[in-house]
Amino acid sequence: MSSNLHRFASLISWVVSPVVVAPAAYLLIILYGFQEDPSRGDYLLVLFLxxxxxxxxxxxxxxxxxRVSDYNITFREQRFLPLLVMVGVNALGYEVMTQLDAPRIFTGILLFNAVNTVLILLITLQxxxxxxxxxxxxxxxxLFLQFGAVALWLLFLVPILMWSRIKLKAHSFMQTFVGGLIGFLIMYVELTWWIGL
Structure with a gap:
């Protein structure tokens, strides 16, 4: 039974992982929020990359x-280099989006992904x-900023993912709670300011 729970927790961690969740959100925003924009495929490509x-x-x-022991980069000490590279990747993506004259939500996503990765990097030191x-x-x-309160239904995934990460001994309760709280608040505040809502 414990083995089955562990496998289920692992499945959740892979399905609701950063490399799946973020592009899924971007895809929804582009498909349903920017149907008429002829450059939407370019925006999606930059965001996906x-x-x-x-x-x-x-x-x-x-x-x-x-250089890392597993694909989830379980050990804090191994996260510095990949996070540092991702700051550069998102900063480059922001510059490309700017050159494409993309809507501010897309330039904001990449700009604040870079900024927030610096924040994560600093937290990771300790x-x-x-x-x-x-x-x-x-x-x-x-998604909440783009589509309104209907997107908040997705918050039901938060306790499930928290359980998964704790069950896998990847994080403590507080590490998952703080990650979830900071993620929502900083992205909401940053993009609200950037877009001018």
């Missing part, structure tokens, strides 16, 4: 050469915050 493809290739490469929870709640904040 920055949020999914590059992180996956980076972590795969670091795992291959032994403490291990849950990037899974931070990404999930930040994505929900994005």
């Amino acid at each position: 920055a949020s999914t493809f590059v992180p996956m290739m980076l972590i795969y490469g670091l795992k291959k050469i032994g 403490w291990k915050i849950s990037i899974h929870l931070l990404t999930l709640t930040a994505s929900i904040a994005l």
Whole structure:
């Protein structure tokens, strides 16, 4: 029974992982919020590269050469380099979005992904915050800003993901709770200011 629960927790952690959740949120925003924009495919490509493809290739490469022990980068000490690279990737993505003259929500996503990754990086020097929870709640904040209160139904995933990360001994309750709280609040406040809502 315990083994089945562990497998179920692992499945949740993979399905509701940063490289799945963030691009899914971006896809929904582009498909249902920007149907008439002829450049929406370009926006999606930049966001997908920055949020999914590059992180996956980076972590795969670091795992291959032994710089990280697993694909979830369980050990806090191993997170510094990939986080630092992701700051640069998102900053580059922001510049590309700016050149595309993209709507401010998309430039804001990449700008604040870079800024918030610096914040995570600084926290990581002393403490291990849950990037899974931070990404999930930040994505929900994005959807809330775009689609309104209906997006808040996705908050039901938060306690499920918290349980998963704690069950896998990847994080403590406080690490998941703080990650989730910070993720929603900072993305909501930053983008509200950036877009001018």
